[in-house]
Amino acid sequence: MEITFILNRQKVRVDVPADITLLSLLRDYLHMTGTKVGCEVGECGACSVLLDGKLVDSCLVLAPQVEGREVITIEGVCAEDGSPSDLQKNFISAGAVQCGYCIPGMVMAGEALLRKTLKPTRSEIREALTGNLCRCTGYQQIVDAIEMTAKQRSQTQSGRDKNV
Ligand code: FES
Ligand code: FES
Structure with a gap:
């Protein structure tokens, strides 16, 4: 299915299986590997991202749930020139x-x-x-x-x- 959302201030459109998690969408389909894979059951927080400004475990969010929303990952918190925040x-x-x-x-x-x-x-x-x-x-x-x-x-x- 097609999903359109804002990722680190850029509009992104992807065509992915409907049953993948946001964690998988970020890492496996968009190759943004700053967000880490840990327990994959919402226990460790390694996969934390901001969804509409709120902290969420991306392993517990299904990719279609981000349609029309804003996601910020660790790649999106650095300064504009790419230096650390x-x-x-x-x-x-x-x-x-x-x-x-x-x-x-x-x-x-x-x-x-x-x-x-x-x-x-x-x-x-x-x-x-x-x-x-x-x-x-x-x-x-x-x-x-x-x-x-x-x-x-x-x-x-x-x-x-x-x-x-
Ligand atoms: S990978 Fe542990 S909370 Fe998501
Ligand atoms: S798990 Fe090694 S620095 Fe936190």
């Missing part, structure tokens, strides 16, 4: 990346939270990560990276507000 840079500087497998999903979960609030508490950050598993880091540095980004974005925003 502030959040991605902070993951690196906080030492939040070890094997890296969970990181695209963690960045998407962080991004989803930061779109809602730039003043999250550490417990709100932990709460936002409850659907995302990491075997390596112990989560502390991931929380640090998101907290750091929230502070930086909040300072940038208040600087902008003062100049208006």
Whole structure:
């Protein structure tokens, strides 16, 4: 079946089997392999993407469900020139990346939270990560990276507000 949707700010039209998941559509048909395959049953968050701004496990979404909607993947959060986003840079500087497998999903979960609030508490950050598993880091540095980004974005925003 034909599906048309917005992927990382670009309109995409694909002809795919109706019974595949969004995860499979992204990786197997569009070759966007930044979104990772983990449990495939909604437990690990490795496959997290934003669907109309909301964090979802792409392994639990059927491809036809994205018709007419907007999907943002890890490939869509970097800066326009392709360099890492502030959040991605902070993951690196906080030492939040070890094997890296969970990181695209963690960045998407962080991004989803930061779109809602730039003043999250550490417990709100932990709460936002409850659907995302990491075997390596112990989560502390991931929380640090998101907290750091929230502070930086909040300072940038208040600087902008003062100049208006
Ligand atoms: S692969 Fe989707 S939640 Fe684990
Ligand atoms: S960095 Fe290895 S699973 Fe998270």
